[in-house]
Amino acid sequence: MEPLIRELTDADRDANHRLGADAFGYAADRQPSALPPVGGAVLGAFVGDELTAKIRARDDRIHLPGNRTMEMFGVEGVAVHPEARGGGLLSPLFRAGFDRARRLGQPISILFPTAAGIYRRFGYELVGSLEQREIAVSALAKVKAPQGISLRRATNDDLGELRRLYAAWAAERLGPLTRVRPSAPILSGDYLASPASVTLAIDTTGEIVGSVRWTRGTGYDPATSIIEVEDLIGRTSDATRALWRFLGTFDSVSGRVNVELPSGDESLTALPAEPAPAVKEHRYMLALVDIPAALAARRGLPGLTAQLPFGVTGGFAEDVDGHYVLEVSGDELRCSRGSSGVGPTFHARGLAALYGGAQRCAGLRAGGLLDGPADHDALWDALFNVPAQVRDYF
Numbered sequence: 001m002e003p004l005i006r007e008l009t010d011a012d013r014d015a016n017h018r019l020g021a022d023a024f025g026y027a028a029d030r031q032p033s034a035l036p037p038v039g040g041a042v043l044g045a046f047v048g049d050e051l052t053a054k055i056r057a058r059d060d061r062i063h064l065p066g067n068r069t070m071e072m073f074g075v076e077g078v079a080v081h082p083e084a085r086g087g088g089l090l091s092p093l094f095r096a097g098f099d100r101a102r103r104l105g106q107p108i109s110i111l112f113p114t115a116a117g118i119y120r121r122f123g124y125e126l127v128g129s130l131e132q133r134e135i136a137v138s139a140l141a142k143v144k145a146p147q148g149i150s151l152r153r154a155t156n157d158d159l160g161e162l163r164r165l166y167a168a169w170a171a172e173r174l175g176p177l178t179r180v181r182p183s184a185p186i187l188s189g190d191y192l193a194s195p196a197s198v199t200l201a202i203d204t205t206g207e208i209v210g211s212v213r214w215t216r217g218t219g220y221d222p223a224t225s226i227i228e229v230e231d232l233i234g235r236t237s238d239a240t241r242a243l244w245r246f247l248g249t250f251d252s253v254s255g256r257v258n259v260e261l262p263s264g265d266e267s268l269t270a271l272p273a274e275p276a277p278a279v280k281e282h283r284y285m286l287a288l289v290d291i292p293a294a295l296a297a298r299r300g301l302p303g304l305t306a307q308l309p310f311g312v313t314g315g316f317a318e319d320v321d322g323h324y325v326l327e328v329s330g331d332e333l334r335c336s337r338g339s340s341g342v343g344p345t346f347h348a349r350g351l352a353a354l355y356g357g358a359q360r361c362a363g364l365r366a367g368g369l370l371d372g373p374a375d376h377d378a379l380w381d382a383l384f385n386v387p388a389q390v391r392d393y394f
């Protein structure tokens with residue numbers, strides 16, 4: 001029997017909670033959440049009258065290089081009733097999710113998978129990870145203190161400045177959430193609420209040029225006391241070093257900071273020693289839902305004019321497969337449907353990996369995700385050579 005797919009309403013609250021609890025092992029005191037969720041929807045698959053599978057759509061927005069932003073279909077809370085697994089219920093749910101994303105003008109989708117294999121057939125590919133590292137506070141104490149940076153604790157009055165700092169920092173990056181959508185109002189009062197603290201780095205002109213959010217662990221025995229660090233942002237190398245050095249001042253009372261940053265985050269290069277390897281990671285995947293809109297949102301290359309015909313195959317979202325032309329006109333990119341089969345053919349997952357800065361054309365070819373003429377490979381590489389940096393786990 002074909003499942004019925006529909007958006008859940010508050011009448012489905014308990015059934016949604018039971019499905020989530022079976023999948024994710026909720027704590028016994030967790031209360032069912034109201035539906036629909038703020039800034040999104042939960043799509044459910046009903047077999048008969050039973051809610052049997054669901055995905056949660058999170059309507060979000062991300063930053064792109066060149067001070068651009070773009071709507072994004074975030075996916076979370078994917079669950080199939082334990083006794084119904086293996087029955088293919090995710091396919092109609094993702095079809096409905098991609099249709100909704102197109103309707104809402106969300107050209108790409110991002111999710112944090114528990115296993116990448118679940119999502120590859122829907123066109124998602126791994127593009128990065130949010131990594132947790134354990135760094136000895138004694139190593140941070142060795143960071144040289146820069147001149148001209150002062151520090152102070154942030155208060156609620158600084159929220160506007162914190163948002164401006166984050167947006168300025170994110171303006172040249174690919175993937176940071178804008179943090180202001182109803183689905184993710186991260187830079188709100190909770191960001192500063194106890195037990196977390198936020199320390200600001202201020203330059204000689206009085207401008208806030210960095211911030212770090214940290215949670216002091218209990219006790220003062222360096223052997224057991226740990227500081228959790230979630231969000232280190234430095235707009236200048238002096239600000240970054242000042243914030244690392246600040247964490248290093250806890251040397252006598254804390255042994256370790258646990259710091260969570262996306263793979264390739266530049267702030268780690270400010271450390272004098274090679275950073276410890278990641279001990280935990282949340283990997284994330286990207287899929288293209290609307291190829292012309294997704295490509296047009298990216299920045300071109302100053303001085304370059306080019307026409308790059310290409311094809312896409314193996315996609316799952318409606319209308320992804322087909323022929324296209326990418327036009328580069330300096331800083332601007334335009335992408336439209338093309339008619340011929342000239343140019344290379346990307347597998348949808350391959351184009352997602354390239355878009356997310358995780359693969360270059362040579363790697364895609366070796367992995368069977370790109371075929372055909374290679375004369376434009378260097379241009380494709382140059383256009384999309386920006387790593388994805390998502391900082392907020394969902």
Ligand SMILES: CC(C)(COP(=O)(O)OP(=O)(O)OC[C@H]1O[C@@H](n2cnc3c(N)ncnc32)[C@H](O)[C@@H]1OP(=O)(O)O)[C@@H](O)C(=O)NCCC(=O)NCCS
Pocket residue numbers: 023024077078079080081084085086087088089090091112113114115116117118121
């Ligand atoms: C993951 C989960 C949603 C998959 O449900 P399902 O009913 O097996 O999904 P479907 O039948 O639609 O799809 C199964 C496909 O996913 C693949 N898959 C499922 N679990 C997988 C895993 N852990 N690793 C790799 N691939 C997996 C299967 O191989 C199958 O692919 P195939 O058809 O090519 O053989 C379900 O097992 C579940 O609820 N797990 C617990 C919660 C969870 O991990 N959710 C994901 C959060 S990101």
